[in-house]
Amino acid sequence: MARRTGRRPGKPDTREAILDAARTAFAERGFDAASIRAIAATAGVDPALVHHYFGSKDQLFLAAMNAPVNPGELIPRIVAGDRDGIGERLVRLFLGVWDSPAGTAGVALLRSAMSNEWTARLLREFLVTQVLRRVLDHLDVDPAELPLRGSLVASQLIGLAVMRHVVRLEPIASAPAETLVAVVAPTVQRYLTGDLPT
Template sequence: MARRGPRPGGADTRADILVAAERAFAEQGYDGATVRRIAATAGVDPSMINHHFGGKDELLMAVLELPMDPQPMVAAVLGASPTAPGAALLRRALAAWESGPGQLTIGMLRSSLHRDRTVGLVRQLLERRVLAPIMAEMTVPEAERPWRVSLLATQMLGLIMMRYVIRIEPLASADHDQIVTAVGPTIDRYLQGDVD
């Protein structure tokens, strides 16, 4: 939807900026995306980006929140307190990563790892939006949760990077069942098995 030029701020402006920024970060990466061009795509004045978000870092943070929210998925899988949650968690995670929003999220993750500043944002986002919701649903004693959830994070991130970014075979072409069978028990052990 082309717009003719700047217009006053509002809820709609914020949403338009987010849509434009999401595409810019995914296609051009953090370094390549510019506030000026995002503003132009959204049809707003660049000052609106600072007004609504504060700056490019905060915009990336807001965008990274946008594509997928893992909380409902985590609650659905772990809230039922299954004895082997790994398979269900993986199955849902694979479907989510392979959806449009998931691919955008992986693209943005990938373009955030080479700079300390953006890695800091990724860490905050991961802790607040992924690891905290998982810890909240875990049934093991609270004191064990941070360690278990960081182990879970290693396996999940490694799977994402190797399957979707580096794309080693046969992993990149493996079907979900194969991955769930092989990696599910790892997730089960990290979440509730013997790790000490």
């Protein structure tokens, strides 16, 4: 969470209560279906107060997505290490983040991106500039292959997240993270550093 400089509006925790309720609502219903009224009710405030703080539903969504996780400090921990273990470390970190409270924002972004174009763009840019590029930059592979390798990794990891947290297909939905790490890591490792048939 970024430090709060400058003006602190209202009671200190009212704003955080709204953001928390917003993340939960967006995660459970997606951007369009989540309503400011319901978010305000959960946070115990008036709907008009949400507008007062955040201006619009779009800005509320952005504010709710901003806090939870910072790839800039997580990714370096997985690219540092032996090259053959990068797939395993990436899958383990990925599942860990989604299983943590911070994962709520991920589910919210994922659900929203499915039926709302501007949140889909948000997800694309997050994946490309915050995750994939940071990982791929540290691999010594043909630069021409990087985009394909990156989107293949994304397809497997996002597919995993969708099945585990949105569609909830068993046994993936309830399996221990390490079980999934063991079986999926080889796939991600091959997409990252393996031979890609042309």
